[in-house]
Amino acid sequence: MSVIKDVIQKVKQMDPDQREFHQAVEEVMGTLEPTTKKHPEFVKANIYERIVEPERTIMFRVPWVDDKGNVKVNRGFRVQFNNAIGPFKGGLRLHPSVNLGIIKFLGFEQIFKNALTTLPMGGAKGGSDFDPKGKSDGEVMRFCQSFMRELFRYIGDDTDVPAGDIGVGGREIGYLYGYYKKIRNEHTGVLTGKGMSYGGSLIRPEATGYGTSYFAAEMLATRGLDFRGKIVAISGSGNVAQYAVEKVNQLGGKVISLCDSSATVIDEKGIDAKKCEYVLDLKNVRRGRITEYADKYKTVCYEGKNVWDVIREQGIKVDIALPCATQNELDGKNAAALLKNGCICVAEGANMPSTPEAIKIFQDKKILYGPGKAANAGGVATSGLEMSQNSLRLSWTREEVDNRLLLIMKSIHKNCADTAEAYGKKGDYVTGANIAGFTKVANAMLAYGVV
Numbered sequence: 001m002s003v004i005k006d007v008i009q010k011v012k013q014m015d016p017d018q019r020e021f022h023q024a025v026e027e028v029m030g031t032l033e034p035t036t037k038k039h040p041e042f043v044k045a046n047i048y049e050r051i052v053e054p055e056r057t058i059m060f061r062v063p064w065v066d067d068k069g070n071v072k073v074n075r076g077f078r079v080q081f082n083n084a085i086g087p088f089k090g091g092l093r094l095h096p097s098v099n100l101g102i103i104k105f106l107g108f109e110q111i112f113k114n115a116l117t118t119l120p121m122g123g124a125k126g127g128s129d130f131d132p133k134g135k136s137d138g139e140v141m142r143f144c145q146s147f148m149r150e151l152f153r154y155i156g157d158d159t160d161v162p163a164g165d166i167g168v169g170g171r172e173i174g175y176l177y178g179y180y181k182k183i184r185n186e187h188t189g190v191l192t193g194k195g196m197s198y199g200g201s202l203i204r205p206e207a208t209g210y211g212t213s214y215f216a217a218e219m220l221a222t223r224g225l226d227f228r229g230k231i232v233a234i235s236g237s238g239n240v241a242q243y244a245v246e247k248v249n250q251l252g253g254k255v256i257s258l259c260d261s262s263a264t265v266i267d268e269k270g271i272d273a274k275k276c277e278y279v280l281d282l283k284n285v286r287r288g289r290i291t292e293y294a295d296k297y298k299t300v301c302y303e304g305k306n307v308w309d310v311i312r313e314q315g316i317k318v319d320i321a322l323p324c325a326t327q328n329e330l331d332g333k334n335a336a337a338l339l340k341n342g343c344i345c346v347a348e349g350a351n352m353p354s355t356p357e358a359i360k361i362f363q364d365k366k367i368l369y370g371p372g373k374a375a376n377a378g379g380v381a382t383s384g385l386e387m388s389q390n391s392l393r394l395s396w397t398r399e400e401v402d403n404r405l406l407l408i409m410k411s412i413h414k415n416c417a418d419t420a421e422a423y424g425k426k427g428d429y430v431t432g433a434n435i436a437g438f439t440k441v442a443n444a445m446l447a448y449g450v451v
């Protein structure tokens with residue numbers, strides 16, 4: 001059996017219930033076969049088996065008290081996956097679906113994504129099955145403080161630097177950082193996504209959505225195309241989706257969809273800058289549901305359905321798709337419908353939003369397909385820029401950070417495209433991203449010997 005197949009089988013045998021982690025390992029490992037021939041030294045040092053095993057997995061109890069005085073308990077996670085090229089780095093997710101398998105899939109993806117950013121960051125991820133939806137600010141604060149009461153032991157600005165993800169935005173980072181500062185008595189760059197008045201970076205909130213749009217623009221340019229006049233479907237309505245809408249508008253595209261976990265809205269007239277501002281207020285300040293958008297702008301709304309189901313069922317024409325909600329949101333059936341409706345480009349703002357069946361359809365039909373670890377790397381890249389500014393005790397301007405983000409996304413695109421071509425897979429961004437990210441980390445692991 002090949003080294004790769006052997007590793008995949010072992011991962012499945014060891015943790016049979018971690019489905020999302022298996023999916024991520026198969027997606028990455030499935031493209032690494034050529035590296036075993038080109039780099040026999042990786043095989044000899046057993047890098048393939050070592051890289052799928054986290055450096056450290058931390059699970060802990062998070063007790064907190066709700067507004068009625070009831071004591072609640074959630075489970076906290078931090079998976080420090082790989083720090084070969086820099087301190088552990090990756091977001092925290094607060095969502096009821098969180099379990100060890102999901103955190104491991106996200107942490108594993110993060111290793112390769114961070115390697116692609118050109119910045120020195122290792123891979124990690126964490127979170128909890130706590131659901132911030134419907135909780136008061138006081139409840140979210142007490143949860144975050146309890147979570148940090150345990151997590152603080154394992155993180156540090158040179159050790160592990162968490163950030164936001166689903167359910168963790170500016171409010172949660174504020175509570176987490178405030179508590180860390182209180183118990184450690186230090187003001188350092190230990191978290192990213194901080195507010196501007198206490199060490200945050202301009203453009204960090206925008207970075208993932210902007211970066212995904214920049215990556216899509218780079219892919220389109222390889223075929224002499226751009227966003228102008230294109231119909232763009234975006235899923236989600238959180239941090240990534242909001243700023244993807246903003247940037248697509250700036251680049252001349254027309255965004256026609258958004259969703260949350262309860263409904264999808266389709267706005268054929270386009271979600272312009274003013275409507276986008278409404279969504280930011282709805283989601284980040286009032287913490288309302290996307291159905292309110294449909295009421296306000298008199299658009300159609302499909303309850304209980306995601307964007308890709310609606311596009312398939314209603315036969316809506318789409319040129320470009322940016323899935324920005326969650327993992328496995330876009331399946332094979334909906335991928336086939338997207339292509340039938342004219343889609344030529346898919347760039348993933350979310351992590352692993354396309355199922356393996358959907359990816360196969362995109363690749364077989366040779367449309368432009370940018371996997372999350374490349375297309376959404378702008379978020380963590382700008383977190384890296386926040387770390388740099390914290391170390392320098394300086395703040396860069398919006399233009400400076402945005403320019404750096406754009407250059408990083410161009411460089412990630414080029415690295416993926418060049419690597420794919422070098423391995424005889426021109427246009428295959430999945431292979432390019434996986435091999436480029438893996439090779440960088442594997443070389444560092446090799447240099448350290450067996451540690």
Ligand code: NDP
Nearest residue numbers: 165166167208236237238239240260261325326350351379
């Ligand atoms: P948010 O919590 O801000 O937003 C997530 C959005 O997706 C919400 O609108 C949410 O709706 C919706 N959603 C979640 N689950 C489902 C579902 N099953 N069906 C339909 N809609 C759903 O998270 P982010 O925008 O930060 O993250 C989105 C994705 O991007 C995730 O995959 C994340 O890992 C990835 N990502 C985020 C980065 C960042 O910088 N924030 C960086 C790189 C990747 P509801 O509110 O109803 O749950």
